[in-house]
Amino acid sequence: MLDNSQGYVTEDGRKIGGVVMEMKNITLRFGGVVAIKDISFDIREGEIRAIIGPNGAGKSSMLNVISGFYVPQEGEVWFHGSKRPPMRPYEVAQQGIARTFQNIALFEGMSVLDNVMTGRLSFMKTNILQQVWWKGKAEAEETENRAAVEKIIDFLEIQHIRKTPVSRLPYGLKKRVELARALAAEPKLLLLDEPMAGMNVEEKEDMSRFILDVNDEFGTTIALIEHDMGVVMDLSDRVVVMDYGKKIGDGTPDEVRNNQEVIDAYLGVSHD
């Protein structure tokens, strides 16, 4: 089923399209440390793809390779059918990739609204002089982008904190604001780095619902890293399992769950 290049149909009836991004034999080293060892996998249009693994398995490094922040020493990243050259972060954003961070990276002193507005940066075309003058073009542009941001604020149900400085928000809400900012960029591929880390059960449930809704409502392809196994298995369509920089499993949650290597990695078997 997964070999079909036209995509597949998930258990709940969603149609998954062709390959959006393909990682081919990626190896990433930091000096002598090999963070990622010869890993290949793909991400298909419209799917929720999880990357899991124990601490230090190289998950975040993998996400940074996908987002173009790290350039692997070996291997190729193919995006929409063409090989991606090394890029600057803003170029990646322009290609339609947005992300959230494991340890929240918001502008603490700014309001939620302003934070989410920064996600619209690549849609703003006016220069600094026009923005200082503001009347006319810059004003029209702001109105247009504000409307887009308000849709996301409504979608993630954060109207009540619209004007609240981020520093005053509890952790769970900050995570949601980060998701809002990433969504404001209208990404085709959304990368989530441990979206549920440090959350209580209720917050996790809310966040899961939002991730599913984003995927369903906007058709956004989502790649996420998470180590709460329960959440991952419920959310994702396909899972890549990493351990010590190597890929040890890849498939649907059920396939992965029954993979002996994965069980060993999680339950702990001595490594030579």
Place this chain on the structure above:
Amino acid sequence: MGRRKRLAQTQSGAEGMHSLPALLHRNATQFGDAPAYREKDFGIWQCWSWAEAAREIRAIALGFLELGVEKGDHIAVIGRNRPAHYWSMVAAQMVGAVPVPLYQDSVAEEMAYVLDHCGAKYVVAADQEQVDKVIEIQEKVHRIKHILYTDKRGMRKYDHSQMNALEDIMAEGSAGHARFDAELDKRIAAITYDDTCVMLYTSGTTGKPKGVVLSNRNVIESAKNSAEFDHLTRDEDILSYLPMAWVGDFIFSVGQAYWCGFCVNCPESADTMMTDLREIGPTYFFAPPRVFETQLTNVMIRMEDAGRLKQRMFHHFMAHAKRVGGLLLDGKPVGFGDKLKYALGNLLVYGPLKDTLGYGRFRVGYTAGEAIGPEIFDFYRSLGINLKQLYGQTEATVFITVQPDGEVRADTVGVPAPDVELKIDDSGEIHYRSPGVFVEYYNNPDSTASTKDAEGWVATGDAGFIEEGSGHLRIIDRAKDVGKMADGSMFAPKYVENKLKFYPDILEVVLFGNGKDRCVAFINIDLTAVGNWAERNNVAYASYQELAGHPLVLETIRDHVEEVNKSVAADEMLSGCQVHRFVVLHKELDADDGEMTRTRKVRRGFVEDKFSDIIAALYDGSGSISTTTEVTYEDGRKGSISATLEIMDAPVVATAQHKVAAE
């Protein structure tokens, strides 16, 4: 003067209007451009004029005809305050159906009872969450033919054979208007003054909810009388945020709004209510005491964080306002110097404060449902906010007694509203008769007969008396809650509970003692107030339960109880109701667990049964009690929490003897 003239205008156009659709037509034709509804959506206040609202409502009504709604069908409306939900109710009336608004936070089980009891064939549900509940219910309640929803989010994957978005039905109805126009006009013209206007389910502190049938006459007469009483005009702005299933919201946001032609403003979400309140600045406002309490608590907390100068200014001018503010509002004589100082205070403190609270344009407002603390009440009045009290019931279409301007007090609920007759029977129970008296309880002739007699007098179930001299009504308690202690002295729990609840730290109190020799109490702390205290005093806590059991918190509550005991002891009739022992509960009393009604009134009998082990421990003198309590989560799942509660002894004032209540 201008206001009076405007009022006369509004009414002349409304005389002889016998239904809300007729009033809608008058509003749309006479002042069609005036704002009728506003809703904050995507951060912007969207506005509909009366003419636009009339078009939307007609489109929904046409959609209903297209669906095959027949005269007398019941259409349930479940959701938060949104224009589309109000429109659905009026559209239902247009086609001769009966709108039945439901509490949106009811769990599926409660909803099933109501939908089954009224036999609703159509349901207008707000969103996926409500639709899910209705679908779950459909397994038990088979009469539901079609579900309409207002928010499309997440609905794409549902089986739509018996389901539509409301806007799609509106579009279909509008497209087919040529087929339905004549039928719709015929149905609108056929509505009589005695047809059912709305059916509202009373939550009831005992037993199953009852469907109160209110006629057009009930609603329109009540709206008319109350609007005249407070000189409401079509220039009012109200914020509609209270549950749509509650009679008050129906009268304010539909009855009075249509009669006067004023604008109904719907907040963006429940969480943004305070911000939206400030942005709208309503001229006419209604809130349960809890809202005013919360706001006052917030003001006080924020003042403690303010700079020295601001604090001094605030306290200095508030002391002055306390002295003369109320008198000024009542139009009583006040010295020139005091007036001048009040004006200065208004410039520096009262004005900005009122603006922050959202009461900058406040002309008249009410609080009801529960007793309000005299200090809270006086705080708002001293700022020049014309906050009054009323006493009402669903069965009376709200109004039984109201406080006229200039006769406002914290301890009474006012004089009979226009056209209301009042009498107190021998047992002290209050009875009334008015044009607002409900038609019947739906499909429940027994309850109707036991509540309303042949002459139209309705028993309220509340005990009270009319104060000599002023003619104001004072409520003692629910008649069935008033009892006797073992020694024959009077037991009136609410009196003591209210005194305790006036402390910001205390959210809820339940007093027990009927038939016993002494009283004991359950207490819920207020998490906002106590949480703030904890933060200031570096008291760490992880949960409500932990904070509620903190020794310092228990100590504080004991001080409150001691003070209340002193004040209760001073009352000859009720000195027996002093609290001897109490416990701070490990969970908040909650409507989801059946401990309260949806309007947040404690269901005494239920609480007594559920926590019988704790009550036993309160009476047998033990020092603590371990207990396990069942709790219901939002999605209806059950769980349980266990706790060991410390039982506190409170000092009581010895009284030589208490006067026996019966004379």
